[in-house]
Amino acid sequence: MREFAADPPAEEQVGDALRETDATVATAESCTGGLIGSLLTDVPGSSDYFDRALCTYSYDAKMELVGVDRETLDSEGAVSAPVARQMAAGARDTAGTTWGVATTGIAGPSGGTPEKPVGTVFVGVAYRGEWGTGETTTTVERYEFDGTRLEIKERIARQALSDLLSAVERRRYRRTR
Amino acid sequence: MREFAADPPAEEQVGDALRETDATVATAESCTGGLIGSLLTDVPGSSDYFDRALCTYSYDAKMELVGVDRETLDSEGAVSAPVARQMAAGARDTAGTTWGVATTGIAGPSGGTPEKPVGTVFVGVAYRGEWGTGETTTTVERYEFDGTRLEIKERIARQALSDLLSAVERRRYRRTR
Numbered sequence: 001m002r003e004f005a006a007d008p009p010a011e012e013q014v015g016d017a018l019r020e021t022d023a024t025v026a027t028a029e030s031c032t033g034g035l036i037g038s039l040l041t042d043v044p045g046s047s048d049y050f051d052r053a054l055c056t057y058s059y060d061a062k063m064e065l066v067g068v069d070r071e072t073l074d075s076e077g078a079v080s081a082p083v084a085r086q087m088a089a090g091a092r093d094t095a096g097t098t099w100g101v102a103t104t105g106i107a108g109p110s111g112g113t114p115e116k117p118v119g120t121v122f123v124g125v126a127y128r129g130e131w132g133t134g135e136t137t138t139t140v141e142r143y144e145f146d147g148t149r150l151e152i153k154e155r156i157a158r159q160a161l162s163d164l165l166s167a168v169e170r171r172r173y174r175r176t177r
Numbered sequence: 178m179r180e181f182a183a184d185p186p187a188e189e190q191v192g193d194a195l196r197e198t199d200a201t202v203a204t205a206e207s208c209t210g211g212l213i214g215s216l217l218t219d220v221p222g223s224s225d226y227f228d229r230a231l232c233t234y235s236y237d238a239k240m241e242l243v244g245v246d247r248e249t250l251d252s253e254g255a256v257s258a259p260v261a262r263q264m265a266a267g268a269r270d271t272a273g274t275t276w277g278v279a280t281t282g283i284a285g286p287s288g289g290t291p292e293k294p295v296g297t298v299f300v301g302v303a304y305r306g307e308w309g310t311g312e313t314t315t316t317v318e319r320y321e322f323d324g325t326r327l328e329i330k331e332r333i334a335r336q337a338l339s340d341l342l343s344a345v346e347r348r349r350y351r352r353t354r
Contacts, residue, residue: 027211027232029211029214031218032215032218033211033214033215033217033218033219033223033227033230034204034206034210034211034212034213034214034215034218034230034232035211035212035215036211037206037210037211037214037232037234038209038210038211038212038215038232038330040210041208041209041210041211041232041234041284041330042210042326042327042330044285044286044287044326045287046210046234047234047235050210050234051234051235051237051238052231052232052233052234052235052238052242053210053211053230053232053234054229054231054232054242055204055211055214055215055218055229055230055231055232056229057214057218057223057224057227057228057229057230058224058228058229060228060273061228061229061272064271065229065231065242094241095238096237107218108221109221110221110222149219149221150219153215153218153219
């Protein structure tokens with residue numbers, strides 16, 4: 001069905017925007033487990049802009065692969081804005097890409113708390129300008145999604161692609177003004 | 178639909194087999210781009226046995242994340258049995274898991290050659306026994322799948338889960354004889 005949809009799916013739009021801005025992306029995925037990387041690589045030619053996905057499910061993987069601090073994990077919990085921020089920046093920096101995207105959340109059905117119910121997710125988007133300019137930005141948004149575990153995973157992955165697309169487009173607009 | 182299928186899907190069977198044998202797994206995915214990690218984490222409680230997925234799309238990612246040799250990439254090509262072998266063993270060793278699973282193939286629609294047409298994939302499965310026993314094994318199988326890019330990706334991911342399940346079950350049978 002997807003191939004005949006009226007609008008191109010987000011992974012294609014992201015791919016076009018990255019290619020047109022000569023940019024690359026890496027992901028650090030916890031609750032999505034690789035789904036964003038899989039969606040991005042559904043698009044033929046995605047090796048032009050997709051470098052790697054780091055599916056950092058365990059604490060160890062978060063620390064070893066994208067440099068999340070043990071202290072932050074212990075004090076804030078893995079599902080938190082600071083961890084999403086470190087994951088996104090860590091994906092960008094370890095892969096040497098323009099963009100880093102991260103997800104950390106609770107896909108359920110268990111693991112929810114009153115403060116962070118099932119469906120809670122933090123999505124991080126990190127950017128780095130040309131090497132040497134020193135310009136880096138990282139933003140984090142919090143969302144809550146309903147649904148089954150698989151629906152929540154899919155919604156989180158789609159939201160992350162949408163957040164990345166918005167960020168790429170905003171930057172492109174600023175560049176071309 | 179999946180939740181009501183007569184047989185549990187492969188990712189659940191693999192999960193049960195890993196949990197029952199007190200084993201863990203990490204993946205190194207090229208053509209599947211994270212889909213195996215995503216399928217494994219579709220199962221609630223998968224953090225018991227799933228450590229990380231390394232979606233090593235670029236040459237750099239293959240070398241940096243799972244220690245594939247530059248020489249092997251240059252001489253054999255990224256889609257080859259030796260690279261699948263190094264990826265599977267590298268995933269297991271860098272993550273410190275019992276099992277490592279790797280895919281490297283051509284999802285298409287372009288990129289095929291007479292020797293390696295679109296749909297060609299090498300699936301590697303690596304095992305390590307208890308630390309100190311020195312027992313390691315890595316096997317690689319070559320497959321060719323038909324279909325669209327998305328169908329080929331899905332078939333490769335399912336085949337890799339099936340190969341992992343077979344290997345876990347074979348080892349369990351040997352252990353309990």
